[in-house]
Amino acid sequence: MPLPTSALDFGIFNDRRYPLPEVSAMTETINVNINGTTYSHDVEPRLLLIHYLREVVGLTGPHIGCETSLCGACTVELSGKAVKSCAVFAIQCDGAKILTIEGMAANGKLHKIQEAFWNEHGLQCGFCTPGMIMTTKQILDRNPNPSDQEIRHGLEGNLCRCTGYQHIVNAVKAAAKAAGA
């Protein structure tokens, strides 16, 4: 049997660190709206949302960090709520609306949160940033004027190994200020 060459051949994804899953015929069709575009795909029930987004839809903004639902790099917005997409099955999202980091900028203009992270140096290597920004959106959607403590409590599910968080907290504050201006 020839080696599979694409993610779809595996039915799942094509990361060679993992043993190849056996190809399964058991799939179901899901319809999801991602960043304003409707997609329809046949997926295995066990396909995680992060793998669906990255390998099937091709949106590689949400990152795979820890794969154990601790680091928050894979955070996306599912029906208005920030979730860790490595701990949700794609099939659970049938009919749902998803927003990823790719959907934040509009008409070639960065979102105010993205601008604030840029201006405040709220990133160094940038790996955690897509998740940080999606969680920041959740924090500000619920509380437009959070205190430092509320920001830190809100970011507990997102790990950054570069910044020491201070500039990220500054960025969230700047984004809140920009949104209120």
Next chain:
Amino acid sequence: MIPQQFEYSAPKTLDEALGLLAEGARPLAGGMSLIPMMKLRLSNPEHLVDLGRIKDLSYIREQGTVIHIGATTTHHDVESSPLLRGKCPLLAETASHIGDVQVRNMGTIGGSVAHADPAADYPAALQALEAKIVLKGAKSERTVSAADFFVDTFTTALESGEIVREVIVPVDGSGTGTSYQKVLQPASGFAIVGIAVRVRKQGDKVAMARIGVTGLSNRAFRATAAEKALEGRSGSPAEIQAVAALVGQGVDANSDLHASADYRLHLASVYAAKALAVALGRIA
């Protein structure tokens, strides 16, 4: 990490779900414990029934002297509910300590309770609240107390084919003070030790004390010896210290790389004192 293959159903009614569960399927609620376990292949269900699409399983309703909370009510719904914040603040406060924002957005009270992680936060509060847990199977429904529900590590009074349908907590009036104090494992957010306290005073004496403990041993429990020692006292700092020292008495404490058994027992007494002091201070 890829879980094993499984069949997936997402019924719209509870009856339909219970029918599938009776045939051996396993329930999926928020998935915040189950999905990571499936990824690690610690759990390999062959058939998952997603409870997320069942209408009317997510609610918070006041009825007389109690509040009913539906199984798929998320931790975020609990922590942000004005009804619970006003009338059962211990549960709302406890929910705000669970995991992180993303976990609280997906995780559900029914799922957490049914999973019965010995370091989960809710069980401490549910013990202190003397909550009732409604279990439903395809053919019958029964109500058990939190004290009887949490049997052992990951082990509850749930029978095969049953799910937690709702949790019932009491309305706490303004004469009640509550607090949840927790030492958390910083990576996972789970409680190394968590203490939920609920106290009521009559005059200057403590008329009722309830102390729920999680993380310390194989299951969440009520520290009844400490409760009894506080009742009838005024709750002075010296009395709080003496009472808090009783919380771990006779407990076979957990030991792991985060905290030895001795250290956990020490933390239990320190955090019980903290929770007692805060709860007594909150009596309006």
